[in-house]
Amino acid sequence: xxxxxxxxxxxxxxxxxxxxxxxxxxxxxxxxxxxxxxxxxxxxxxxxxxxxxxxxxxxxxxxxxxxxxxxxxxxxxxxxxxxxxxxxxxxxxxxxxxxxxxxxxxxxxxxxxxxxxxxxxxxxxxxxxxxxxxxxxxxxxxxxxxxxxxxxxxxxxxxxxxxxxxxxxxxxxxxxxxxxxxxxxxxxxxxxxxxxxxxxxxxxxxxxxxxxxxxxxxxxxxxxxxxxxxxxxxxxxxxxxxxxxxxxxxxxxxxxxxxxxxxxxxxxxxxxxxxxxxxxxxxxxxxxxxxxxxxxxxxxxxxxxxx
Amino acid sequence: xxxxxxxxxxxxxxxxxxxxxxxxxxxxxxxxxxxxxxxxxxxxxxxxxxxxxxxxxxxxxxxxxxxxxxxxxxxxxxxxxxxxxxxxxxxxxxxxxxxxxxxxxxxxxxxxxxxxxxxxxxxxxxxxxxxxxxxxxxxxxxxxxxxxxxxxxxxxxxxxxxxxxxxxx
Numbered sequence: 001x002x003x004x005x006x007x008x009x010x011x012x013x014x015x016x017x018x019x020x021x022x023x024x025x026x027x028x029x030x031x032x033x034x035x036x037x038x039x040x041x042x043x044x045x046x047x048x049x050x051x052x053x054x055x056x057x058x059x060x061x062x063x064x065x066x067x068x069x070x071x072x073x074x075x076x077x078x079x080x081x082x083x084x085x086x087x088x089x090x091x092x093x094x095x096x097x098x099x100x101x102x103x104x105x106x107x108x109x110x111x112x113x114x115x116x117x118x119x120x121x122x123x124x125x126x127x128x129x130x131x132x133x134x135x136x137x138x139x140x141x142x143x144x145x146x147x148x149x150x151x152x153x154x155x156x157x158x159x160x161x162x163x164x165x166x167x168x169x170x171x172x173x174x175x176x177x178x179x180x181x182x183x184x185x186x187x188x189x190x191x192x193x194x195x196x197x198x199x200x201x202x203x204x205x206x207x208x209x210x211x212x213x214x215x216x217x218x219x220x221x222x223x224x225x226x227x228x229x230x231x232x233x234x235x236x237x238x239x240x241x242x243x244x245x246x247x248x249x250x251x252x253x254x255x256x257x258x259x260x261x262x263x264x265x266x267x268x269x270x271x272x273x274x275x276x277x278x279x280x281x282x283x284x285x286x287x288x289x290x291x292x293x294x295x296x297x298x299x300x301x302x303x304x305x306x307x
Numbered sequence: 308x309x310x311x312x313x314x315x316x317x318x319x320x321x322x323x324x325x326x327x328x329x330x331x332x333x334x335x336x337x338x339x340x341x342x343x344x345x346x347x348x349x350x351x352x353x354x355x356x357x358x359x360x361x362x363x364x365x366x367x368x369x370x371x372x373x374x375x376x377x378x379x380x381x382x383x384x385x386x387x388x389x390x391x392x393x394x395x396x397x398x399x400x401x402x403x404x405x406x407x408x409x410x411x412x413x414x415x416x417x418x419x420x421x422x423x424x425x426x427x428x429x430x431x432x433x434x435x436x437x438x439x440x441x442x443x444x445x446x447x448x449x450x451x452x453x454x455x456x457x458x459x460x461x462x463x464x465x466x467x468x469x470x471x472x473x474x475x476x
Contacts, residue, residue, distance in 0.1 A: 011402050
C-alpha cells in the first residue's frame with residue numbers, strides 16, 4: 001500500500017507540474033501593487049479607529065541614517081520555522097546567578113518606593129524577558145530574533161546609543177482579536193530590550209525625547225515624515241511615545257491624500273529600556289489600544305524577569 | 308532592501324514542488340495555484356528578512372497550509388493578475404490516479420492532508436514533519452495513521468493495516 005500511495009502522489013505531482021505558476025516578476029508586481037492598495041485601506045481604518053494617533057518609531061541605538069521609517073508593506077518577521085536563536089553571546093543568566101553580578105545601581109534612576117533593593121544591570125537578556133502575546137493576538141507564527149535598528153531614523157540622531165550593556169531585538173507578528181485564525185496578521189512589532197550601564201537608561205529616554213522634538217520633519221525617500229511626541233504615562237518607570245506620519249503613496253508613487261502613521265513607545269524599567277515599534281503589516285497599523293495592551297505585557301515580562 | 312534576483316531564483320527553484328504540495332493540501336489545482344502564488348507574494352513582501360531565514364521553503368509551506376484552511380482568505384486578485392499573462396497552456400487532463408487521490412484527500416482533515424503531503428511529496432520523516440508543523444511526533448504519527456486509514460477506506464485496494472506497518476516511522 002505504501003508503494004501504491006506513493007504512486008498516487010507521484011501521479012499528482014506529474015499532473016501538477018505542467019500547469020505551472022506565473023513568472024516571478026508577475027508575482028512580485030502583483031504583490032507590490034496590492035500591498036500599496038491595502039496600505040491605503042489600512043490607514044483609513046486606523047484613522048477611524050484611533051483618530052490618527054498611530055505612531056512609528058525606532059530607537060536609534062543602531063539605526064542607520066537611511067533606515068526606513070517602517071518595513072515595506074507587509075514586512076513581517078519571517079515566522080520562525082525553527083526556534084529563535086538564543087542570546088548569541090551567552091552570559092551568566094541574571095535570574096539564575098544574581099550573585100555573580102556586581103551591585104550596579106542606577107543613581108539617577110528613581111529609587112523604588114521605600115528604598116527597595118538596588119537596581120540591577122542585567123548582562124544577559126533571556127527569551128523569558130520578552131512578553132508573550134495574548135492568545136487572541138498570537139498568529140502562531142512565532143517571533144524571530146535578529147540584528148538591526150530598534151528605532152526608526154530620526155534625522156540622524158542616535159538616542160540611547162551609549163552605555164549599552166546588552167541588547168536583543170525580535171520581530172513579532174500579531175493579529176487583532178477579531179481577526180480569524182490563519183488570516184494575515186494585522187501588524188508587526190519590532191521589539192527590543194536593552195540593558196544599560198548604571199544611570200544610562202534614563203539618559204536614553206531623555207535623548208529619545210530630544211531626538212523626536214529635534215526632528216519634527218525629515219525626508220524619507222520622496223516624502224516628508226513628521227514626528228511628534230504624544231502624551232504618555234503609566235508604563236514602567238517612565239516612557240516615551242511618539243508618532244511618525246508620512247503621505248501614503250499609491251502604486252505610481254503618487255500621494256493619495258492619506259497618511260501612513262506609526263506608533264513607537266520606549267519604556268524604562270530600572271536600567272532596562274524596551275521599545276515597541278509598531279510597523280504595521282502590508283501598510284496597516286494597529287489600534288493604539290493594542291499597542292497599549294502589549295506595552296503593559298512587555299513591562300510585566302521585564303519586571304518578572306528582573307524580580 | 309529586497310533583492311528581486313534572489314527572490315526569482317528562489318521562486319524558480321522551489322515553486323514546482325510548492326505547487327505540488329498546494330495541490331495535495333488544497334485538493335484542487337486551480338486553488339493551489341492561487342494559494343501558492345499568494346504565499347510567494349507574501350514572501351516577496353518580506354523578502355528582505357525572509358531571504359536570510361534558515362528555512363524559507365518551510366515557511367512557504369506553512370503559509371500555504373494556513374491559506375488552504377482559511378475560509379476568509381482573499382485571493383481573488385490572482386485570477387485577474389494571471390489573466391494578464393496570456394491564456395493558460397494547453398495541458399492534458401489529470402490522470403485517473405490523481406483524480407482518485409485528490410477526491411479522497413478532500414475528505415480528509417487539513418492536518419492529515421498536510422502530514423501526508425509532507426511525507427509522500429517531500430519524503431519527510433515523522434520528526435521533521437513534527438518540527439515543521441510544530442506538533443509532537445505522536446500527533447504526526449496519529450495524523451499519518453488516520454489519514455492513511457481513511458485513504459484506505461476511500462481508495463480501492465488499499466488497506467489501513469498495510470499502511471500503518473509500512474509507512475509510520
